[in-house]
Amino acid sequence: MVVNLANICNLVVQKSDRLNLKEKLDYMENNNTCWSMPRIGDQAPEFRAMTTHGKLNFPGDYAGKWKILFSHPADFTPVCTTEFIAFAKMQQEFEALNTQLVGLSVDSLSSHIDWVRNIQEKIEWEGNKNVEIGFPIIVDLSKTVSKLYGMIMPGEANNACVRAVFFIDPSDKIRAIIYYPLVLGRNFDEIKRVIIGLQTADAHDVALPANWEPGKDVVVHYPVTTAEAQERVKEEGLTCHEWYLCSKKL
């Protein structure tokens, strides 16, 4: 029998509105089928969890802030350890951008605590030592949050999260998602660039061209009528390469 996966997915997604979180996860487990992962533009799924900083109500505990929710495959692993040091070193820069970091893996609370103590006491990496991990790490032994956010990709690993990064704005909307595989550590300059880029696009109602970095020219939204196109090329303060590609300084 040929199964139409697209139809099954549609059915599941339609049904999902009427299910609570536990029912959704049970349904997914029991049917071993597709599930709607959070997408850009969706409201961040809500959950409660235990973390290394105590109980967390996400995203409610971070009202008015940007949030970076990220998963790592496992505590006490080499790439993850270097990533945690990189994130911890940049935490103040993220806080200056009104952005809160929240980590997650399917390890236990005691493992998380042991690992962050071990990093602070024993690890020296690229000249960084005694690094304190100042952000909370979610305990997700049940995989509830990992599944809710589509952080487990069975083709890559069945019992561990991939390196997912969700960028969530102050209105709790998911604005960007980046996934990395197990063997590749994240680029933290890019993660910071994404936050600054989204905040810049929001603040100035502009878009950002390839390889944009703070200080570089931005692009204005393209005209959607012929009249607008005609006006656009005459606008002061713009450099128009074509009617649909005009840049400006901020």
Ligand code: BEZ
């Ligand atoms: C690491 O962090 O080094 C790692 C974790 C899981 C699989 C492969 C690498």
